[in-house]
Amino acid sequence: xxxxxxxxxxxxxHHLGHLTLGDKETFWAIHVDTMFxxxxxxxxxxxxxxxxxxxxxxxxxGGLQNFVEILVEFVDQQVKDSFHGRSKVIxxxxxxxxxxxxLMNIVKLLPYDLLPYLAHMAGLEYxxxxxxxxxxxxxxxxxxxxxxxxxxxxxxxxxxxxxxEIFLKPFGIWFLPFNFVLKVVEEIAKPVSLALRLFxxxxxxxxxxxxxxxxxxxxxxxxxxSWSLFKLLIITLQAFIFMxxxxxxxxxxxxxx
Amino acid sequence: MNINLTLLGQMITFGLxxxxxxxxxxxxxxQAMQERQKKIADxxxxxxxxxxxxxxxxxxxxxxxQEAKQQAAEIxxxxxxxxxxxxxASKDTARIEGERIKATAQSEIEQEVHRAREELRKxxxxxxxxxxxxxxxxxxxxxxxxxxxxxxVAQI
Numbered sequence: 001x002x003x004x005x006x007x008x009x010x011x012x013x014h015h016l017g018h019l020t021l022g023d024k025e026t027f028w029a030i031h032v033d034t035m036f037x038x039x040x041x042x043x044x045x046x047x048x049x050x051x052x053x054x055x056x057x058x059x060x061x062g063g064l065q066n067f068v069e070i071l072v073e074f075v076d077q078q079v080k081d082s083f084h085g086r087s088k089v090i091x092x093x094x095x096x097x098x099x100x101x102x103l104m105n106i107v108k109l110l111p112y113d114l115l116p117y118l119a120h121m122a123g124l125e126y127x128x129x130x131x132x133x134x135x136x137x138x139x140x141x142x143x144x145x146x147x148x149x150x151x152x153x154x155x156x157x158x159x160x161x162x163x164x165e166i167f168l169k170p171f172g173i174w175f176l177p178f179n180f181v182l183k184v185v186e187e188i189a190k191p192v193s194l195a196l197r198l199f200x201x202x203x204x205x206x207x208x209x210x211x212x213x214x215x216x217x218x219x220x221x222x223x224x225x226s227w228s229l230f231k232l233l234i235i236t237l238q239a240f241i242f243m244x245x246x247x248x249x250x251x252x253x254x255x256x257x
Numbered sequence: 258m259n260i261n262l263t264l265l266g267q268m269i270t271f272g273l274x275x276x277x278x279x280x281x282x283x284x285x286x287x288q289a290m291q292e293r294q295k296k297i298a299d300x301x302x303x304x305x306x307x308x309x310x311x312x313x314x315x316x317x318x319x320x321x322x323q324e325a326k327q328q329a330a331e332i333x334x335x336x337x338x339x340x341x342x343x344x345x346a347s348k349d350t351a352r353i354e355g356e357r358i359k360a361t362a363q364s365e366i367e368q369e370v371h372r373a374r375e376e377l378r379k380x381x382x383x384x385x386x387x388x389x390x391x392x393x394x395x396x397x398x399x400x401x402x403x404x405x406x407x408x409x410v411a412q413i
Contacts, residue, residue, distance in 0.1 A: 022261070022262070024259065024261075025259075026261070027260070027261050027262065028261065028262060029259075029261040029262060029263075030261065030262040030263050030266060031261070031263040034263050034267070035263060035266050035267070035270070038267060038270055039270055042270060042273075042274045045274070046274065046277055046278070046282070049278070049282040049286075050277075050281055050282055052286065053281060053282050053285040053286050054285075056285050056286055056288075056289035057289065058289050058292040058293045058296055059293075061293075068286060069286065069290060072283070072286050072287065072290070073290065076287065088279065089275075089279060091283060091287075092275060092278040092279040092282065092283035093275050093278075093279070095278060095282070095283065096271075096274050096275045096278045100271075100274060131267075134263065135260065136260060136261065136263035136264040136266075136267055137263070137267045139260065139264055139267075140263070140264050140265070140266070140267025140268040140270070140271055141267065141268075141271050143264070143268060144268050144271050144272060144275075
């Protein structure tokens with residue numbers, strides 16, 4: 001497909017473009033491809049899991065139920081390992097994060113040019129099917145997690161408790177502004193690192209696929225196959241890391257230091 | 258990487274997904290799993306209890322058997338003792354009865370002998386009288402000689 005473009009850099013640039021509605025230079029634009037595929041994959045996740053939840057039986061589980069139960073038990077175990085309080089939100093949140101991110105990552109392994117090519121034929125200029133290589137998607141999740149962290153910090157420790165933590169730790173009352181700046185940096189670092197870790201991995205992975213696609217067709221499969229297999233590990237690992245760190249951050253918000 | 262409205266859209270999408278998972282996905286699954294866990298635990302406990310009860314029952318059966326055997330042995334011993342007693346008692350009664358019969362027979366024999374002797378005596382007296390009558394060939398007043406005859410009879 002690379003042949004259709006004037007040169008390699010144009011091909012790469014094209015593949016990094018989003019199908020966008022609105023003015024790209026301002027905040028008031030929306031990446032339709034990211035939204036569409038993330039909602040589609042979220043729907044896939046909900047469809048599978050609600051189906052399984054409806055058909056849950058306490059007797060001998062069937063195939064789908066087994067699969068869902070393995071995932072649920074795995075997530076539940078992770079939550080129990082690092083979170084010692086009681087919360088109705090954290091475990092479902094972790095499950096959603098893990099499965100949704102995994103699904104959004106794995107669409108990356110579809111033939112790289114196929115969907116954009118089809119979209120091109122349908123008249124859409126840009127199409128990126130992998131939502132997690134859009135920083136808006138990863139930041140969206142991590143900022144939501146950040147709000148939860150702030151909410152739980154106030155909810156569990158109370159306004160005074162959390163304020164004390166913000167202003168008086170770690171150096172005591174005489175370093176009040178310094179403590180505050182330190183805490184702000186600490187809290188801001190959480191969502192930013194969460195989002196950028198996932199985004200960076202997926203973005204770079206996509207870029208490598210783009211480069212592989214620029215190779216002659218008869219050699220592509222060697223690198224493409226090995227990179228896809230490697231990527232399969234990465235996408236699972238990244239989904240897992242995002243989930244575990246979220247659980248850890250939320251459990252930190254629940255506990256006094 | 259320009260940040261735009263997509264960010265808000267993604268946050269809303271994520272929030273909705275989490276909410277739906279929290280409401281409709283997680284509770285039924287976790288509940289069913291816990292219920293199954295409880296069911297399995299109950300089953301295992303019941304099996305354990307059953308095993309224990311069987312053991313107890315076996316022990317009890319053994320005990321009952323032992324008791325029954327002991328009782329049977331006791332009963333047999335008692336019966337034997339009783340039989341011996343009965344045999345002894347019947348031996349005694351037989352001996353006593355025999356002795357009694359012997360005594361009766363003896364007394365009867367004695368009576369018989371006595372009677373026979375009396376009879377003989379009477380007959381001998383009569384024979385003597387008849388003999389004397391024949392010898393004397395005369396009328397003898399039985400009244401007058403009765404004393405004599407009585408003496409004779411007594412002598413025989």
